[in-house]
Amino acid sequence: MLVRMHEILDEAYERGYGVGAFNLLSMEAVKGALRAAEALQLPIILQLAEVQLNDSPLELMIPMFLDAARRASVKVAVHYDHGLTFGNILKAIKLGCTSVMFDGASEPFEDNVRKTAEIAKIAHAFGADCEAELGTVGSEGQESLLSAGMFTDPAQALDFSERTECDFLAVAVGNVHGNYAAEPALQTDLIEQISGSVKKPLVLHGGSGISDAEFRKAISCGIAKINVCTAILNETNSRVKKLAEKKFKYSELSNVLEEAACSTIKRHMSVFSNR
């Protein structure tokens, strides 16, 4: 069933488990994601990021996410990830996303506060939730460049959270997007401090390549939503590569796309939920 994201995340945050939010770029990936969630009987978040819209247009993908969510036997939230422009965020809300993220982390603090507060207000008026980001989540290959100054500051996070009225906060705690060069060491003490001060579900971006133990530790410290994108793409790429070694039918390709998403998502959901 389709639900608002806070319905899923508030419960996860209180009970101390994590919920996977998976970026899905095709119909097959959506089918695989729903199959994984229903097999495990766990809530799931289907999402799409603004940088992915060239390949997977919002107008085609969101109605499909919503339809899949309504048919599902588990709780499903439909989220617009890393919204960068006001126009696209508004479009996502109007299409029916049950939450949107505004990514103003690269902007000066006061600009991030002002824009996030405005988007949170609009999202709430339409019955949707708002995720925001504070601190610098690095990009692939940048982990050695991450310094303490880029991490989310707990006191600033509280100020930000109160002034913006965002529902969930994405944090920078040693995590990076894409592939990690070496297994990352998350700043779990920092997660605990931010959670203690903000008291809202926290979001971990860059969830591809973190060890099971690190995931569990981060969740126990206050992470409720974990974004996973690259792990699905990596699995898809390697399976497609193998398939392409011989002549194949379209139905086989379709099956590979669905299976790659399903198996990757199942594996992550099991770790996040402690099952």
Ligand SMILES: [Zn+2]
């Ligand atoms: Zn992200």
